[in-house]
Amino acid sequence: MLQVLIDTLPGDPGFWEAYTSLWLESEYKTAFQSPLFLKVLINIIGREKIILSKGIKNVKLVATTLFYNKDGVYHFLSDLKTDHNYFVLHKDLPAGEIQQYFRDFLMEAEKRKLAFRLNSLPSWAYYADTFKKVLAERNMFYKVIDSNPCVILETPTPEELFEATDKKKFRQKLNRLKDQGNVEFEAFTGSEDIDNWLNGMFELHIKRWATTSTPSIYRDETVKEFYRSCIKSWIGQGILIRFSIKLNEKRISYVTALFEHGYLLHHTCTFDIDYEKQSPGLLIIKMIARWMADRGMTKMEFGDGGEMYKYQFTSYQLQHQTVFISGKRNYPFIIKTSLVHFFKENRKLRNFYTANLRPLMLKSGFLKKKIT
Incomplete structure (x- = not known):
C-alpha cells in the first residue's frame, strides 16, 4: 500500500x-x-524553508519531490538553478499508484492551504498527463501555462549529429x-584546472554583457560561489562536462554541459x-558535436529557453509548462496567476516588458536575473 504525505526535511542521513x-x-x-x-541548494536556501512530498511503499521511498517556500508560495527546490523540474518517481511505480501519489499529494496540499508555482515542468514526462488529469478532478484552483520550449538536436546516427552542425559558414x-x-x-x-576555468568563464560572461541592459549576474560574488558549488556537486556526481576553446593558450569560449540519461544537455555558455x-x-557547439559523435551520442538538448541561436542546430522542440495550484479562496495567488496568464497571452505587452521594463527592473535590483 502506498502512503503519501507532505513533511519537513528529515534530519537523519537515512533520508538521503x-x-x-x-x-x-x-x-x-x-x-x-x-x-x-x-544538498547544495538546501545549504543556500536554508532547510527551514523546505518541505517535501513523499510516497512510501513497503517501507521504501518510491516517490518524493522537494519544494522551497518563497513569499508564501512553494516552488521546486531544483528551480533555483535548472532547465527541467521533474517529480522524482520510481521507474517501476505502477500507473495507478502514480495517480494515487498525485491525488494524495494534492489532497494534503489543499488541507494545509498550500500554494504552488511549479515552473519548467516537462510536458513530455510520462506522468504529465496523469498529473494534469488528477488536477482537473480536484476542487482546487489551478492553471497550466506554456512556458519556454526545450529545443533539441537529435539524429539517427552519431555522424549525422556532427553533420547537422558542420555548416560551411562555421568552417x-x-x-x-x-x-x-x-x-x-x-x-x-x-576538476582539472577548475578554478582558473571558472574564473575565466565569469570574466568573459561579465565582459560579454557589460554594455547591455542586462549585465552579468556573475558580478555578484555570492552568485559566483553558488555556481562554483553547483559545478563541484555535479563533478562529484560524475555528470558534468566542461568544454572550452583556446586561442593561443587563452580561453575564448566556454560551455558547461550535463549528462542526462543518455544524452548531453547544453547548460551554460559564454x-x-x-x-x-x-x-x-x-x-564550440560544432566541436562538441564532433566530440559526442566520436562517443556514439546522437542527442544534444539545449534546455530551457528559446534563444534564436539554438534553432540553427536543432531539429525539434518540446514544451515546458508552468502549473499554478492553490485553494479556491486564495484570492491574492489567483489574481497574480491570472495576471501572469494575461501577460503570457499578450505578445505586445510581453515584448514591451522584455525590451523596456525588464532591463530597468534588473538595473535597479528590483528583479533578479535567473542563474544559468
Missing part, C-alpha cells in the same frame, strides 16, 4: 540514502535533482580563427566578445 536510491532508480535521473546538487569562421593562431578544443569531465565575428560561441 533512500533518496539517492530512488533517484538512481527513477526514469530521468536529472542532474538538477541529484542528491549532492539538492569559414573556424578558418579565420585559425588564421589568428593555434586553436585548441578542451573537454574536462573532472564567449569572448572580442572574437564575436568568428562566433566562438557557435563554433
Whole structure:
C-alpha cells in the first residue's frame, strides 16, 4: 500500500540514502535533482524553508519531490538553478499508484492551504498527463501555462549529429580563427584546472554583457560561489562536462554541459566578445558535436529557453509548462496567476516588458536575473 504525505526535511542521513536510491532508480535521473546538487541548494536556501512530498511503499521511498517556500508560495527546490523540474518517481511505480501519489499529494496540499508555482515542468514526462488529469478532478484552483520550449538536436546516427552542425559558414569562421593562431578544443569531465576555468568563464560572461541592459549576474560574488558549488556537486556526481576553446593558450569560449540519461544537455555558455565575428560561441557547439559523435551520442538538448541561436542546430522542440495550484479562496495567488496568464497571452505587452521594463527592473535590483 502506498502512503503519501507532505513533511519537513528529515534530519537523519537515512533520508538521503533512500533518496539517492530512488533517484538512481527513477526514469530521468536529472542532474538538477541529484542528491549532492539538492544538498547544495538546501545549504543556500536554508532547510527551514523546505518541505517535501513523499510516497512510501513497503517501507521504501518510491516517490518524493522537494519544494522551497518563497513569499508564501512553494516552488521546486531544483528551480533555483535548472532547465527541467521533474517529480522524482520510481521507474517501476505502477500507473495507478502514480495517480494515487498525485491525488494524495494534492489532497494534503489543499488541507494545509498550500500554494504552488511549479515552473519548467516537462510536458513530455510520462506522468504529465496523469498529473494534469488528477488536477482537473480536484476542487482546487489551478492553471497550466506554456512556458519556454526545450529545443533539441537529435539524429539517427552519431555522424549525422556532427553533420547537422558542420555548416560551411562555421568552417569559414573556424578558418579565420585559425588564421589568428593555434586553436585548441578542451573537454574536462573532472576538476582539472577548475578554478582558473571558472574564473575565466565569469570574466568573459561579465565582459560579454557589460554594455547591455542586462549585465552579468556573475558580478555578484555570492552568485559566483553558488555556481562554483553547483559545478563541484555535479563533478562529484560524475555528470558534468566542461568544454572550452583556446586561442593561443587563452580561453575564448566556454560551455558547461550535463549528462542526462543518455544524452548531453547544453547548460551554460559564454564567449569572448572580442572574437564575436568568428562566433566562438557557435563554433564550440560544432566541436562538441564532433566530440559526442566520436562517443556514439546522437542527442544534444539545449534546455530551457528559446534563444534564436539554438534553432540553427536543432531539429525539434518540446514544451515546458508552468502549473499554478492553490485553494479556491486564495484570492491574492489567483489574481497574480491570472495576471501572469494575461501577460503570457499578450505578445505586445510581453515584448514591451522584455525590451523596456525588464532591463530597468534588473538595473535597479528590483528583479533578479535567473542563474544559468
